[in-house]
Amino acid sequence: MPSGGYQDVVNKLEALKAQFVARVVVELDDNVAKLHAVEGNAAGIRTLKQGYEWLHRLAGSAGTFGFQALGSQARKLEETLKQVVEMDSDDLSGLLATVLDEDFYQRLDSLPDLLKADAGDCAIPLLQRAVAEPEDGILQRVDLISANSEVREELEQGLSRYGYRVAVFDSPDGYRRDHASTGENLAALVADADLLDAVHGVVAELERHSDLPLVFVAHDESFDVRYRVADAGAGGFFTVPVDIPALADRIQQLNEEREERQGGKVLIVDDDDQLVEHYRLVLEAGGLEVVTVTHPPDVIRRLSEYRPDIVLMDIHMGDYSGINLARMIRFQPEWLGLPIIYLSSEQDRDEQISAIAEGADDFIEKPIRDHRLVKEVKARCVRARQLSKLASLDSLTGLLKHSLVKQELAKEFDRCRRYGLAAQVAMLDLDHFKRVNDSHGHAVGDVVIRALANLLRHRLRKTDIIGRYGGEEFVVILPDCSAEVAEEILQDVCGQFAGLVFAGDGEEFQVTLSAGVASLRNFASAEAALNAADEALYQRKRAGRNGVTLYQSQDPNHRDDQEARA
Numbered sequence: 029m030p031s032g033g034y035q036d037v038v039n040k041l042e043a044l045k046a047q048f049v050a051r052v053v054v055e056l057d058d059n060v061a062k063l064h065a066v067e068g069n070a071a072g073i074r075t076l077k078q079g080y081e082w083l084h085r086l087a088g089s090a091g092t093f094g095f096q097a098l099g100s101q102a103r104k105l106e107e108t109l110k111q112v113v114e115m116d117s118d119d120l121s122g123l124l125a126t127v128l129d130e131d132f133y134q135r136l137d138s139l140p141d142l143l144k145a146d147a148g149d150c151a152i153p154l155l156q157r158a159v160a161e162p163e164d165g166i167l168q169r170v171d172l173i174s175a176n177s178e179v180r181e182e183l184e185q186g187l188s189r190y191g192y193r194v195a196v197f198d199s200p201d202g203y204r205r206d207h208a209s210t211g212e213n214l215a216a217l218v219a220d221a222d223l224l225d226a227v228h229g230v231v232a233e234l235e236r237h238s239d240l241p242l243v244f245v246a247h248d249e250s251f252d253v254r255y256r257v258a259d260a261g262a263g264g265f266f267t268v269p270v271d272i273p274a275l276a277d278r279i280q281q282l283n284e285e286r287e288e289r290q291g292g293k294v295l296i297v298d299d300d301d302q303l304v305e306h307y308r309l310v311l312e313a314g315g316l317e318v319v320t321v322t323h324p325p326d327v328i329r330r331l332s333e334y335r336p337d338i339v340l341m342d343i344h345m346g347d348y349s350g351i352n353l354a355r356m357i358r359f360q361p362e363w364l365g366l367p368i369i370y371l372s373s374e375q376d377r378d379e380q381i382s383a384i385a386e387g388a389d390d391f392i393e394k395p396i397r398d399h400r401l402v403k404e405v406k407a408r409c410v411r412a413r414q415l416s417k418l419a420s421l422d423s424l425t426g427l428l429k430h431s432l433v434k435q436e437l438a439k440e441f442d443r444c445r446r447y448g449l450a451a452q453v454a455m456l457d458l459d460h461f462k463r464v465n466d467s468h469g470h471a472v473g474d475v476v477i478r479a480l481a482n483l484l485r486h487r488l489r490k491t492d493i494i495g496r497y498g499g500e501e502f503v504v505i506l507p508d509c510s511a512e513v514a515e516e517i518l519q520d521v522c523g524q525f526a527g528l529v530f531a532g533d534g535e536e537f538q539v540t541l542s543a544g545v546a547s548l549r550n551f552a553s554a555e556a557a558l559n560a561a562d563e564a565l566y567q568r569k570r571a572g573r574n575g576v577t578l579y580q581s582q583d584p585n586h587r588d589d590q591e592a593r594a
């Protein structure tokens with residue numbers, strides 16, 4: 029949602045609508061007169077073609093500003109003139125007799141009245157449903173409702189080890205009272221299934237949390253309880269005693285799914301300034317990020333700078349064709365997978381299909397109502413993000429894959445070089461992990477790996493980069509951080525991780541973690557820093573595991589780590 033809130037968006041949309049009306053009044057005067065000049069043989073085929081292009085644009089834009097009847101009349105006139113364009117005949121009197129009949133001119137003369145008559149029917153109210161409430165804060169808090177003090181204690185302790193701040197309530201009424209007063213975003217609401225109906229009622233009341241991940245815990249795991257929990261729209265169900273790592277993992281997954289549904293970066297390419305501005309406002313109000321391009325030659329540069337999830341592109345843009353631009357974008361291998369969606373008033377299905385065959389992925393027809401535009405674009409952003417995530421993130425942990433973490437490290441290395449900053453790279457490895465797999469099985473081992481991934485995500489800063497480097501090996505990059513602070517943070521992670529209790533075959537167990545840290549600016553390359561972190565990790569393993577070791581060079585000529593710690 030752009031700053032200024034809903035009313036601000038409505039005011040801006042109204043202002044754009046006024047500009048649109050002012051523009052169309054002038055265009056109507058001009059174009060209706062010119063098309064009548066054809067009737068009186070005072071103008072030729074070229075005028076008809078220009079009239080066709082103008083009607084095409086009007087048909088695509090009028091509906092967006094709330095002038096539905098004007099848009100559909102323009103569409104009918106456009107279709108009539110399309111026959112003229114396609115005939116490609118110079119026989120004006122023939123055309124006048126066959127195509128431009130009395131009915132055509134009557135409908136043309138009705139356009140100014142339709143502009144006046146329709147002015148009250150504005151698309152803006154429909155936007156209200158799509159407008160997302162402002163979202164601030166980070167997803168760190170979990171609310172917990174249970175009348176059972178043991179359950180409250182167990183969950184509060186367990187989840188706080190994963191970096192969540194747990195707000196505890198002993199009844200849905202208490203939750204209703206205190207909750208309404210806070211604007212903080214929640215990672216999840218975890219509640220006792222004994223209070224199912226009351227909790228469901230409170231959540232329904234607090235409409236702004238309709239998308240809130242809801243998880244229930246219960247002593248009773250009967251089909252009936254599970255069914256009622258599913259019916260309440262819950263995203264997770266756990267029996268007491270709760271498997272905390274699995275619960276933390278589920279909360280993480282539910283939040284990732286929610287985040288995917290919410291965000292999205294869109295690049296709009298269209299040469300109509302007012303229409304583009306209207307789309308931008310509507311999509312931003314719907315929670316999407318938008319950058320616009322009204323001058324098509326800028327498109328490649330803006331793509332590289334902005335790296336959108338999807339591109340929305342008009343097909344007919346004055347001297348430029350969206351089809352050629354899509355083809356051009358595909359010249360570059362890095363954009364081969366970028367979804368390009370035509371947002372065009374082209375209604376001919378054959379033309380739409382051939383446009384898609386030329387390098388785009390989909391077609392949205394103009395005009396489109398605001399709430400539908402938001403829905404359609406969001407759905408495509410979600411899909412695009414899911415696909416790109418599949419390509420770049422490790423499927424078990426959702427962290428960056430090996431190759432990407434190396435790319436990020438190289439970027440951070442260059443940044444530190446350029447600006448003389450301190451940054452650390454750390455290599456992390458689970459201790460005696462083979463024993464975990466051997467004793468409890470691979471699936472339980474996977475739970476442990478995911479638990480570490482989730483803990484790192486919550487304990488580290490948003491700007492830190494976390495990747496799964498190999499099986500049970502992780503890499504963490506800590507920008508703008510001294511070696512001393514990195515040691516402290518990672519030591520804390522080791523302590524928290526060692527406190528997590530896992531369950532396998534009815535047996536509880538704990539796992540520890542070792543880490544090695546190196547300062548990027550003490551090395552000639554990112555690769556060398558990573559090797560040093562790896563060496564420090566193995567020093568730690570030899571020294572007894574469960575902790576952090578900073579890289580210490582054996583070479584007296586090597587720059588000392590003390591510099592970075594200062």
Ligand SMILES: Nc1nc2c(ncn2[C@@H]2O[C@H](COP(=O)(O)OP(=O)(O)OP(=O)(O)O)[C@@H](O)[C@H]2O)c(=O)[nH]1
Nearest residue numbers: 457458459460461462463465470471473474499500
């Ligand atoms: N469950 C699970 N295990 C994995 C995965 N990837 C690697 N592993 C296991 O991780 C274990 C790593 O064992 P080692 O490299 O011998 O090290 P370790 O037992 O952790 O011992 P130290 O590192 O010396 O403390 C092997 O048993 C691998 O099979 C995975 O994705 N899931």
